[in-house]
Amino acid sequence: MAESTPLPYPQARTVDQTDIYFGTPIADPYRWMEDLDAPEVAAWVKAENALTQGWLSEVSERNALRTRLMELINYERFTAPSRRGTRFFYTHNTGLQNHPVVFWQEGLDGEPQVLIDPNTLSADGTVALSGRRTTDDGSLTAYSLAEAGSDWITWRVRDVTTGQDLPDVVAWSKFSSAAWVKDNSGFFYSGYGEPTETTLKTANYFHKVFFHALGTPQTEDVLVFDRPDDKELNLHAEVTDDGRYLLIAQSRGTSPNNQITLMDLATKEVHPLITTEEAVFDPIDNVGTVFFFRTTLDAPKGKVIAIDLADPARERWQTLIAETENPLDTVSLVNHLFIAQYLADAQSHVELHRMDGTHAGTLALPAIGTAGGFGGERTDTETFYTFTNFNTPATVYRLDLTTLGSRIYRQPKLAYDPAAFATSQVFVESKDGTRVPLFLTHRKGMALDGTNPTLLYGYGGFNVTLQPAFSPTYVLWMEMGGVYAQAGLRGGGEYGEAWHEGGMKAKKQNVFDDFIACAEYLIASGYTSSPKLAIQGGSNGGLLVAACALQRPDLFGAAIAQVGVMDMLRFDRFTIGWAWKADYGSPSENEDEFRAIVKYSPLHNVNAGVAYPTMLITTADHDDRVFPAHSFKFAATMQAAGGPNPALIRVEVRAGHGAGMPLGKRVEMIADEYAFLVRALRMEFRLETRA
Incomplete structure (x- = not known):
């Protein structure tokens, strides 16, 4: 429903910028927004945040939402313990800590000892623990830190017994774990070397594997493996449990398929084992020279095979667990x-x-x-x-x-009764007849009268599977009288590689059709109606939400597009965006893929005067995964289109793509998103909070 008074959007100038793709001119009037450090961009962001906060301030329930969310979040959270030697390691959050604390204890009955408390690393909680790996004997832990949500991480090493850090510092690592050698003398990690340019926009190529020897400066780290012949391979190194081999997986961008190279750590001999990227080869373990892999080779849904290095010919591979x-x-x-x-x-x-x-x-x-x-x-x-x-x-x-x-x-x-809610699964027929799974969770006994506020969430890409998972935000939404619906769309991994491929590249429209079909099901089945239906998704899911809102504006009352990929013609030019070509295609290199992408790219499919759903676009100023200009340019384009419904943008400061965000920022963001839904869907509800 249109708001009575148009919003006074901040002015965003346009420039005369046109690019030619295979003979087709494409205007990019907000190209200047890609210069994130420009004062003009900072001023525009500040004005947009002020506008959004002003609009949200008129929602009287926002404080109640924030209060109740804090109550729901305030419960103890543990991870499953893992054993290293005689010690067990796990994380624990008492409830309202910004970040979980890493503990260790001797045996399962030992006294818990704090190993790493990320909450002490910065006053504002924006330095987060990104990863950790402990030696087999439980004596040393390599741990990585990320600042302000960045993908760049820095490794340090802590003595478990004393709780003190060693002098070692390893910077400029990215998309990496740590892999210790058996004698604890050092670890392997992945990175790009120290970059010559460190802006959020800078693309990263030529991933490498290094070895860091304890007690030495990073300048002496040894380059163990790289692929100078192919800049788009990502490398991941693991040491086998017996300490004999280093396994190096090489995958192209975000493709799940990979090559495998083995290095004998005793002889330093390198053995290329899997030399093509035709399937997934996920190492499980080895017994001597016999290696076990989960693979999709000739088995799109996966199987387990054994390969003996003593006789590694493909015809000698043995299937242990069939597809x-x-x-x-x-x-x-x-x-x-x-x-x-x-x-x-x-x-x-x-x-x-x-x-x-x-x-x-x-x-x-x-x-x-x-x-x-x-x-x-x-x-x-x-x-x-x-x-x-x-x-x-x-x-x-x-x-x-x-x-x-x-x-x-x-x-x-x-702080609530789980038995008050019910979950069911239904299957929705998409446009081409494909059966799409949809989870539905809501209060028990809810009437199917078409009046329930409903939040439909999706992702649909990169072989990612959306499974049932808990979040206090879902409980809050259901306490508000809402239905939470989660769709398993093509492009994801819900049904194996064929399902993934069904939503890739030229078939990406299938993902949007699946999501739209789920929305239509929710309306036809009486769960909700268009004015009460909102859609939400992040990253690739932000692209999903924006594309569906533009393609079917009549179907939704509101849309929340989080850290989305909105400029589908330039995504491969920023940070790690080139890696997504495996899923999206190459708009500047392949004409057929360009023709498919330009039909749905959100930035290029906004039409003037259309009553699009009331929209909240969210991003963060330090997002070096999905470059913030995606959201900046899309928001400016939506606002310039002059539609009757608000198009707002919320830009979080000192935050990234989402990982490592401190509790306070998360609560404020969620409270703002739900306040947005309250106003956009014209919700009426009453929350009961504890005294």
Whole structure:
């Protein structure tokens, strides 16, 4: 519904900038917004934030939303413990801490000791723990820090017993874990070397693997492996549990397919094992020269194979666990059992197999939901996992692998009753007849009279699977009388590689059609109506939301597009955007892909005067994953189009793509998003908060 008074949008000048793509002129009047450090851009952002906050300030329920959200967030959160030597490591958040704290203890009954408390690293909480890896004996932990949400990370090393850092500092690492050698003398990591330019816009190419020897400066780190012949390969290094080999996976951009190279750490000999990118090869473990992989080779939904380095010819590869109707998501090897985690209609399903591949049992899970964890070494007799769904936060279970019996190890206490809500799964027919899974969660006994505010969430890309997962924000939304709907769209990994490919490149429109079909189902089934229906998604999901809002403006009452990829003709020119060509295509290199992309690119499909849904576009000033100018240019274009409904933008400061954001910023952002929905959907509700 249109607002009565047009908003006084800040002025955004236009420039005469036109690019030619395969003979087609494309105007880019807000190109100047790509200069993030320009005073003019800063002034525009400040004015836009002021406008948005002014609009939201008229929502009287915003403070109540913030208060109730803090109550719902205030519960203990644990991760599943992992054993290193005689010590167990895990994270714990008491409830309202900005970041979880890393603890360790001797045995499962030992006294917990703080290892790393990220909350002490910065006054505003914007320095976050990005990753960590502990030596096999539990004596040293390499940990990485990210500032203001950046993808750039810096590694440090902490002595577990003393809690003190060693002098070692390794900077300019990105998209990397740490892989310790067996004698604890150092670790492998990935990065690009020190860049000559460090703006958010700078593209990163030629990923490399380095080795850092403890006690030496980073300038002496050894370049272990690189691919100067191919700048678009991402490299990931892991040391095998026996300490004998370094496995280096090489993948192109965001494609899940990869090559595998092995280095014998005793002889330094390099063995190219998988030399093509025709499938996924995910290392599981090895016994001597026999390596086990989860692969999609000739099995789009995944299988487990064994390759013997002594006789590595492809015709000698052995299939241990054959492909099934359900996608094989991850596999670990604990107690000489393959723990195979499958996706059954986007829900977890766990099977156990002996090392010869024979079936050993099925793990009983509590309900519709998502299981994760199952770490450990081949000789361990137990493992830990978490289980969660939309209305229940992660509970940690201890699994005895000799009896296959599970028992609760840690379970949080909550500020609400999970039994008040119900989750169901339905299947929606998309435009071309494809069956799309849709989870629905809401208060029990809700009437299907078409009046319920409904939030439809989606992603649909990069082989990412949306499974049932808990968030206090979902509970808040349901307490407000809302329905939370989560769609498993093509482009994701819900049904294996064929499902992923069904939403890639020239087939990207399938993703939007799936999402639109889910929205139409919610209306036709009486859950909601167009004026009460909102859509939300982030990153690739922000692209999804913007594209669907532009293609079917009549279908939605509101849209929240978070950190979205909006300029689909220039995404590959910023930071790591080139890596997305594996999913989106190459608009400046391939004419057919350009013709497909320009039809849905949000920035290039805004029409003047159209009653688009009331829209909130969000981004952050330090987002070096999806360059903020995507959202800046799209917001300016939407506002200039002069439609009757508001098009607002909210720019978070000292924040990035989302990871590592401190609690205060997260709560303010969510409260603003829900206040936006209250006004845009004209919601009426009453929240009960604790005294």
